[in-house]
Amino acid sequence: MAVQSKNNAEFKKGAWRFFLISTGFVVVLMGISLVFHSTLNFRLGRYEDALFLGLTWGVFSVSQWRLLTLSQKTVKLLPEEQVDANNAKLRYIFNRISTYVQDNLAFDNKSNVDFSAATDKHTVALSKAIGALNNQIMHLIATLNQHNDDAEFHLFDDLAAQTAQAITQYLTLSADIENALREHITQIATSLDDLKSKFNALNVNQLDTLAQVDNTQNLREIEDIVYLHLSIDNAIDEQLKVISYDTHQSALLLLDLMRHLSDDAESIVKYISNANEKNISKMESDMENSVKFIISIEKFIQNIQEIPDKLRADIDSIQAASGVIDSLAHLVDSIKEISFQTDILAVNAAIQAAHAGEAGLGFKIVADEVRKLAVNSNNAAEMIESGLEKARHTIQDGLKFKFLDEIMLQMNGASQVMIYVQQLQDSQEDMQQYYKTLFAVINQNNTKLAHDISEVLGNIQYEDVVRQRVERIQEVMVMRNDLLRQFAAQLTSDGSAEDIITQLNNTLNGYLSRESHHNNSLQAKDDEDALPKFELF
C-alpha cells in the first residue's frame, strides 16, 4: 500500500509536471503577448479585438486551471490497486505524445509572420487549439478510467496521437505568435502612449535581452525612441499637473469671489428692503403733514395779505366817526353860546324890570324864566358834550381792541406757521439724512461689488494661461507624432533612425525650454527666488 501511495503521489507529481511543461511555457508567453496586443489594440481603437484577446486569455486560463484540477481529481479517483497499471499506461501514452511532439513541432525563430494581419487568425486558431487540446486530454483521461482493467495499450495509440497533434498545433501557433510579436514590435512603437506603463515596469535588462535576440540596432533605436517618448510624456504630464492645479485654484478662487459677490449683493438688497420697511411709512406721514403745513402756511399768507385793506377800512371809519363827533361838538359850542347870551339877556331884562317898579313885575317873571332856560340849555349842552366825548372814546377804544385782536390772531397764526416750518425743515433733514446714509451704504457695497467683480474678471485670465499651456502641449504632440510616423515608415526600409532620434530629442528640449519661459504656478508656489509677478523697469 505504501508503495502504491508513493506511486500515486509520483503519478500526480508527474501529471502536474507534464501539464506545466507542455502548457506552462505557452501560458506565460501567451499571457505576455495577449496583454501586449489587447492593450495595443485598445490604444489603436480596435476595442473589439482587444476585448476578444482579453476574453481568449481568460477562457484559456480558466480552461487550463480546470484541466489541471480535473486531472488531479481523476487521478485521485483511481483505486490504489490500479495505480501501477495506469502509471504504466500513462507512461506509454506520454512517450507516444512526446515522440509526436518532437517529430512534428519545429520552432522556427525566423518565421516571418505578419503579426498585425495574422493576429486575429492566430487568436482564433489558438483558441480552437486550446479547446481541442483540453477536449483531447479530458477524453484521454475519461478513456483511461473506462479501461482500467484493459491491458491493451495500443487502444490508446490513436488517442495519444490525437492529443499530441493538438499539443503540437497549439505549440506551433504559440511559436508563430511569439515570432510575430518579436518581429513586429515596431507596432508597439506606434502606440507608445499605451506602452508607457508597460515599459516603465519592464526594466532595461529585459529590453537588452530582447535586443540581443533579434535585430539589435532596430531594437536599440526603438528603445531610444520609447524613452524619448516617455520623456516627452513626462514633460507633458508635468504641465498637465500645472494645468490641473491652475484650474483647481482658479475654480476655488472664482467660487470664493462669487460667494463674496453674492453676499455683497444680498446685503445691499437686505439693507434697502429694511430701510424701506422702517422709513417708508414714516416718510409717508411726514409728507402728509408737510402738505397740511403748506396749506396752513398758504392760508396764513393770504390773511396777511388782507390785513392792509382791513386796516385802511378801519382807519377810514374812525376818521368819519371823528368828523361827525367834531361837527356835533361845534353844535354844542353854539348851544352854549346861545345859552350864555340868553342868560345875559335875562339878567339885563331883570335889571330893567326892577327899574320899572311894579309895572315891570310881570316882565321880571318872564326874565327869570328866560334865565332858567339859559341855565338849562347850558346844562343840556354840557351833557351833550360829555356824551359826545364818551361816544368818541368808545369808538376809539373799540377800534383799538378790534385791531389788537386781529394782531393777536395773526401773531398766533405766525407762531403756528413757525412750528409748521420747523417741522417741515425737520422732515426734510430727516429725509436728507436717510438718503445720505442709504447712498453711503449702497456706495460702500458697490465699491466692494466692483472690487469683487474686478477680481473675478482677473481670475478669468487663467483661461488664457491654461489655453496657451495646452496649445504648447498640442504643438509638441503633433511634432512627436510626425516623427513617430516617420520612424514607423522607416522601419520597413533598412535606413537608420538616428536622425529621427535627434529630432525627437530636439523636440523634447525645445518644449522644455519654451515651457521654462512661462510662469509655472506650481513651482512659483514653493520657489522663494521666483521672479516677481509685477516688475516696473
Add this chain to the structure above:
Amino acid sequence: MAKIIFLVDDSATMLMSVKNTLELAGFKVETAEDGVKAMAKLTAGLKPDLIITDINMPNMGGIEFIKKARALPGFRFLPILTLTTESQQGRRDEGKQAGATGWLVKPVGGADLLKVIKQVLPGA
C-alpha cells in the same frame, strides 16, 4: 476726462476681463487683437494714456509692437506695460530693451492691476 488705456491681446477672454476691470475703475478702454492692428489704431490717431500689451501674439508680437510704438512721435515717454504668461528674466530684459515700462505676469487680479496702473499713471 477719463484716461484712455489701450489693451492689446489676442485672447478674447483677456480683452473681456481686463477691459471690464478697467472700465469699472473709470478708464476708457480701446482694444486690438495683435501688434499689426494695434499699430494701425495708433497711426490712425489713437492717443492713449497707457498701453497694456501681450507678448505672444500672431502677426506681430508684443516686443516688436513696443519697439514700433516707441518710434512713433509722442510715444517716447508713454507708459507701456506687458501682460503675459512669460516670466523668464531673458524675456523681461527683451521687453525692457524694447521700451516697456513694466512686466506683469498673467494672471493679474483686478486690484493688483489697478495698483500697478496707478504707479505708472499718477493721478489716475
